[in-house]
Amino acid sequence: MSQFFYVHPDNPQTRLIKQAVELIRQGEVVVYPTDSGYAIGCQMEDKRALEQICRIRQIDKDHNFTLMCRDMSELSVYAKVDNTAFRQIKNNTPGPYTFVLKATREVPRRLQNPKRKTIGMRVPDNAIALALLEELNEPLMSTSLILPGAQVAESDPDEIRDKLEKQVGLILHGGYLGEQPTTVVDLSEGEAVIVREGAGDITPFQ
Numbered sequence: 001m002s003q004f005f006y007v008h009p010d011n012p013q014t015r016l017i018k019q020a021v022e023l024i025r026q027g028e029v030v031v032y033p034t035d036s037g038y039a040i041g042c043q044m045e046d047k048r049a050l051e052q053i054c055r056i057r058q059i060d061k062d063h064n065f066t067l068m069c070r071d072m073s074e075l076s077v078y079a080k081v082d083n084t085a086f087r088q089i090k091n092n093t094p095g096p097y098t099f100v101l102k103a104t105r106e107v108p109r110r111l112q113n114p115k116r117k118t119i120g121m122r123v124p125d126n127a128i129a130l131a132l133l134e135e136l137n138e139p140l141m142s143t144s145l146i147l148p149g150a151q152v153a154e155s156d157p158d159e160i161r162d163k164l165e166k167q168v169g170l171i172l173h174g175g176y177l178g179e180q181p182t183t184v185v186d187l188s189e190g191e192a193v194i195v196r197e198g199a200g201d202i203t204p205f206q
Contacts, residue, residue, distance in 0.1 A: 002165045009033070009175045012131040020170055021135045028169025029053055031145060031160055032132060034068075035125040036096040036182045036199045037153025038160060040168070041068060041142035045108060050141060056167050058148040065111045066098050066120035067139035070130055078106050078139060079121050085187040088205065094125035096199035100186040111141060118188045128174040144181050152179035 003023065005016045024030055029042050029052050040056065042049030044067065054060065069075045072090055079101035081089065089099055103112045103119040112119055122142075124130065133140060144153040147163065154160050157173040165171070183200030186193040192205040 002161075002168045003170045004161055004165070004173065005170070006173045007033075007128050010127055012128045012174075014131075016172075017128075017131045017135050020132060020172060023170045024136060024140070026169075029056075029167075030132075030140075030170045030172065031154075031157075031164065031168055032129060032172040033126055033157075033174030033177055034096075034129050035094070036144070037155050037177050037179050038145040038157065039068070039129075039142045039153070040145045041140040043136075044111070044139060044141045046141075047110065050110065052167070053141075053143065056164065057143065057146065059143070061110065062114060063143065064100065064113055064118070064120050066122055066142045067107070067111070068129065068133060068142040069121060069123050069139045070133035071123060074133075074139060075121050075123065078104055079119060080104060081187075082190070084190070088185075088187065088192065089121075092200065092204055093123040094130070095123070096125065096180070096182045098122045098182040098184045100184065100188050100195065102188050116188065118186075120184070122182060126174070128172060132172075146181070153181055155179045 098120045100118050107119050155177045180199040183198040184195040186195050
Protein backbone atom coordinates (compact mmCIF):
# COMPACT_ATOMS: atom_id res chain seq x y z
CA MET A 1 0.00 0.00 0.00
CA SER A 2 1.32 3.42 -0.85
CA GLN A 3 1.64 6.36 1.50
CA PHE A 4 -0.70 9.25 0.72
CA PHE A 5 0.32 12.77 1.83
CA TYR A 6 -1.91 15.84 1.61
CA VAL A 7 0.59 18.58 0.77
CA HIS A 8 -0.30 22.28 0.74
CA PRO A 9 -0.03 23.46 -2.89
CA ASP A 10 1.47 26.87 -2.04
CA ASN A 11 3.31 26.20 1.24
CA PRO A 12 4.38 22.54 1.22
CA GLN A 13 4.87 21.19 4.75
CA THR A 14 8.62 20.66 5.32
CA ARG A 15 7.99 17.53 7.40
CA LEU A 16 6.06 15.83 4.59
CA ILE A 17 8.60 16.85 1.95
CA LYS A 18 11.42 15.38 4.05
CA GLN A 19 9.46 12.13 4.52
CA ALA A 20 8.77 11.99 0.78
CA VAL A 21 12.44 12.39 -0.10
CA GLU A 22 13.38 9.72 2.44
CA LEU A 23 11.02 7.29 0.68
CA ILE A 24 12.45 8.21 -2.76
CA ARG A 25 15.98 7.55 -1.45
CA GLN A 26 14.78 4.16 -0.19
CA GLY A 27 13.82 3.26 -3.77
CA GLU A 28 10.13 4.10 -3.78
CA VAL A 29 8.28 5.37 -6.85
CA VAL A 30 6.50 8.70 -6.23
CA VAL A 31 3.50 10.37 -7.87
CA TYR A 32 3.67 14.14 -7.48
CA PRO A 33 2.08 17.33 -8.86
CA THR A 34 3.70 19.53 -11.51
CA ASP A 35 2.54 22.52 -13.55
CA SER A 36 1.14 20.13 -16.20
CA GLY A 37 -0.74 17.40 -14.38
CA TYR A 38 0.72 14.67 -12.18
CA ALA A 39 4.09 13.05 -12.87
CA ILE A 40 5.61 9.77 -11.73
CA GLY A 41 9.26 9.69 -10.72
CA CYS A 42 12.11 7.98 -8.92
CA GLN A 43 15.74 8.47 -7.99
CA MET A 44 17.93 8.90 -11.06
CA GLU A 45 20.25 5.96 -10.33
CA ASP A 46 17.52 3.52 -9.28
CA LYS A 47 17.18 0.85 -11.98
CA ARG A 48 14.50 -1.17 -10.17
CA ALA A 49 12.28 1.88 -9.58
CA LEU A 50 12.66 2.90 -13.24
CA GLU A 51 11.53 -0.58 -14.33
CA GLN A 52 8.51 -0.21 -12.05
CA ILE A 53 7.58 3.09 -13.77
CA CYS A 54 7.94 1.44 -17.20
CA ARG A 55 5.59 -1.36 -16.07
CA ILE A 56 2.97 1.07 -14.70
CA ARG A 57 2.98 3.21 -17.84
CA GLN A 58 3.59 0.25 -20.20
CA ILE A 59 6.47 2.03 -21.92
CA ASP A 60 9.77 0.57 -23.08
CA LYS A 61 13.31 1.67 -22.38
CA ASP A 62 13.38 3.72 -25.63
CA HIS A 63 10.87 6.13 -24.10
CA ASN A 64 12.12 9.71 -23.76
CA PHE A 65 12.62 10.20 -20.03
CA THR A 66 12.92 13.57 -18.33
CA LEU A 67 15.08 14.86 -15.52
CA MET A 68 13.09 17.26 -13.36
CA CYS A 69 15.50 19.99 -12.16
CA ARG A 70 15.12 22.73 -9.58
CA ASP A 71 16.93 25.43 -11.60
CA MET A 72 19.08 26.27 -14.62
CA SER A 73 22.41 25.58 -12.91
CA GLU A 74 21.33 22.01 -12.15
CA LEU A 75 20.04 21.56 -15.68
CA SER A 76 23.44 22.62 -17.10
CA VAL A 77 25.20 19.79 -15.21
CA TYR A 78 23.16 17.10 -16.97
CA ALA A 79 22.68 18.59 -20.44
CA LYS A 80 24.88 20.28 -23.02
CA VAL A 81 23.44 23.77 -23.45
CA ASP A 82 24.87 26.33 -25.87
CA ASN A 83 24.36 30.08 -25.33
CA THR A 84 21.29 30.37 -27.56
CA ALA A 85 19.55 27.40 -25.96
CA PHE A 86 20.52 28.65 -22.49
CA ARG A 87 18.81 32.00 -23.14
CA GLN A 88 15.69 30.36 -24.59
CA ILE A 89 15.38 27.96 -21.66
CA LYS A 90 16.13 30.62 -19.04
CA ASN A 91 13.44 32.95 -20.43
CA ASN A 92 10.80 30.20 -20.28
CA THR A 93 11.51 28.43 -16.99
CA PRO A 94 10.18 27.53 -14.60
CA GLY A 95 7.23 26.57 -16.77
CA PRO A 96 5.35 23.78 -18.58
CA TYR A 97 8.12 22.96 -21.06
CA THR A 98 10.31 19.91 -21.58
CA PHE A 99 13.55 20.59 -23.44
CA VAL A 100 15.29 17.79 -25.35
CA LEU A 101 19.07 18.26 -25.13
CA LYS A 102 22.25 16.24 -25.58
CA ALA A 103 22.97 14.46 -22.28
CA THR A 104 26.26 14.85 -20.40
CA ARG A 105 28.10 11.94 -18.81
CA GLU A 106 26.31 12.68 -15.55
CA VAL A 107 23.13 11.13 -16.97
CA PRO A 108 22.85 7.33 -16.54
CA ARG A 109 22.97 5.64 -19.96
CA ARG A 110 19.63 3.88 -19.45
CA LEU A 111 17.86 7.26 -19.18
CA GLN A 112 19.28 8.60 -22.44
CA ASN A 113 17.64 8.11 -25.81
CA PRO A 114 19.70 5.12 -27.06
CA LYS A 115 20.18 6.46 -30.60
CA ARG A 116 20.48 10.21 -30.07
CA LYS A 117 22.02 10.29 -26.55
CA THR A 118 19.50 12.96 -25.57
CA ILE A 119 17.54 13.56 -22.37
CA GLY A 120 14.44 15.61 -21.59
CA MET A 121 15.07 18.41 -19.06
CA ARG A 122 12.54 20.53 -17.25
CA VAL A 123 12.15 23.05 -14.42
CA PRO A 124 8.55 22.86 -13.15
CA ASP A 125 6.52 25.84 -11.95
CA ASN A 126 4.98 24.05 -8.98
CA ALA A 127 5.79 24.70 -5.32
CA ILE A 128 5.53 21.04 -4.25
CA ALA A 129 7.71 19.75 -7.10
CA LEU A 130 10.35 22.43 -6.44
CA ALA A 131 10.36 21.74 -2.67
CA LEU A 132 10.85 18.04 -3.40
CA LEU A 133 13.77 18.74 -5.77
CA GLU A 134 15.38 21.16 -3.32
CA GLU A 135 15.28 18.57 -0.53
CA LEU A 136 16.43 15.73 -2.83
CA ASN A 137 19.38 17.87 -3.98
CA GLU A 138 19.50 16.21 -7.41
CA PRO A 139 17.12 15.86 -10.39
CA LEU A 140 14.22 13.43 -10.21
CA MET A 141 13.84 10.93 -13.04
CA SER A 142 10.32 11.63 -14.28
CA THR A 143 7.66 11.08 -16.86
CA SER A 144 4.10 12.41 -17.11
CA LEU A 145 1.57 10.13 -15.43
CA ILE A 146 -0.29 9.11 -18.58
CA LEU A 147 -1.75 5.69 -17.86
CA PRO A 148 -2.13 2.99 -20.56
CA GLY A 149 -4.98 3.86 -22.90
CA ALA A 150 -5.17 7.50 -21.74
CA GLN A 151 -4.22 10.55 -23.83
CA VAL A 152 -3.70 13.07 -21.03
CA ALA A 153 -1.85 13.20 -17.72
CA GLU A 154 -3.77 12.22 -14.59
CA SER A 155 -5.12 15.27 -12.75
CA ASP A 156 -7.18 13.86 -9.84
CA PRO A 157 -5.07 12.49 -6.94
CA ASP A 158 -8.00 10.53 -5.48
CA GLU A 159 -8.46 8.68 -8.78
CA ILE A 160 -4.70 8.10 -8.95
CA ARG A 161 -4.89 6.54 -5.48
CA ASP A 162 -7.69 4.20 -6.59
CA LYS A 163 -5.68 3.07 -9.63
CA LEU A 164 -2.13 2.95 -8.31
CA GLU A 165 -2.02 2.61 -4.54
CA LYS A 166 -0.68 -0.95 -4.74
CA GLN A 167 1.91 -0.09 -7.40
CA VAL A 168 3.71 3.03 -6.10
CA GLY A 169 5.32 3.87 -2.76
CA LEU A 170 3.99 7.39 -2.37
CA ILE A 171 1.32 9.71 -3.75
CA LEU A 172 1.52 13.43 -2.99
CA HIS A 173 -1.93 15.04 -3.12
CA GLY A 174 -1.29 18.60 -4.24
CA GLY A 175 -4.76 19.52 -5.47
CA TYR A 176 -6.66 18.91 -8.71
CA LEU A 177 -4.61 19.95 -11.72
CA GLY A 178 -4.96 20.63 -15.42
CA GLU A 179 -4.42 17.64 -17.71
CA GLN A 180 -2.43 19.29 -20.48
CA PRO A 181 1.09 17.87 -20.88
CA THR A 182 4.19 20.03 -21.31
CA THR A 183 5.21 21.56 -24.60
CA VAL A 184 8.26 19.62 -25.81
CA VAL A 185 11.00 21.63 -27.55
CA ASP A 186 13.99 19.84 -29.10
CA LEU A 187 17.10 22.03 -28.84
CA SER A 188 19.62 19.21 -29.27
CA GLU A 189 20.67 20.17 -32.80
CA GLY A 190 20.72 23.96 -32.36
CA GLU A 191 17.47 25.04 -34.04
CA ALA A 192 14.35 24.81 -31.86
CA VAL A 193 11.97 22.09 -33.08
CA ILE A 194 8.50 21.80 -31.52
CA VAL A 195 7.97 18.08 -30.86
CA ARG A 196 4.66 18.44 -29.00
CA GLU A 197 2.45 21.45 -28.39
CA GLY A 198 1.06 21.41 -24.85
CA ALA A 199 0.59 23.77 -21.94
CA GLY A 200 3.58 26.03 -22.79
CA ASP A 201 3.21 28.80 -25.41
CA ILE A 202 5.23 27.85 -28.53
CA THR A 203 5.63 31.46 -29.78
CA PRO A 204 9.08 32.06 -28.17
CA PHE A 205 10.50 29.09 -30.11
CA GLN A 206 9.13 29.81 -33.57
